[in-house]
Amino acid sequence: MRYAIVIEEGDDRYGAYVPDLPGCVAAATTREEVVKLIHEAIEAHIHVLREEGMPVPHSTAEYAEVAAA
Numbered sequence: 001m002r003y004a005i006v007i008e009e010g011d012d013r014y015g016a017y018v019p020d021l022p023g024c025v026a027a028a029t030t031r032e033e034v035v036k037l038i039h040e041a042i043e044a045h046i047h048v049l050r051e052e053g054m055p056v057p058h059s060t061a062e063y064a065e066v067a068a069a
Contacts, residue, residue, distance in 0.1 A: 001046075004061035005038055007031065020057045021045045 008015045014031050016038040018024040024045040026037035049056050 001056075001058055003042055003058070005035070005042075007034060007038075018042055018045075019061075020059055 003018050003020055006017050006019065009031070012029065014028055014034040016026045016034045018038065018041075021042065024038070024041050026034050026041050028034040028037055046056055
């Protein structure tokens with residue numbers, strides 16, 4: 001399965017979350033590290049959902065290109 005991951009850059013840290021999986025988040029000091037951690041978090045999150053017999057949500061994402069105003 002593919003999941004959309006939102007990565008946000010702060011002053012000295014990166015954060016990531018998965019819109020389809022509320023509570024599935026990661027934070028790190030580098031972009032590479034936060035990507036690695038969010039992938040691990042997705043796998044763990046899905047594992048817990050399946051163990052508890054809950055549905056695994058999934059949607060698709062698209063990007064919109066717009067001219068800067």
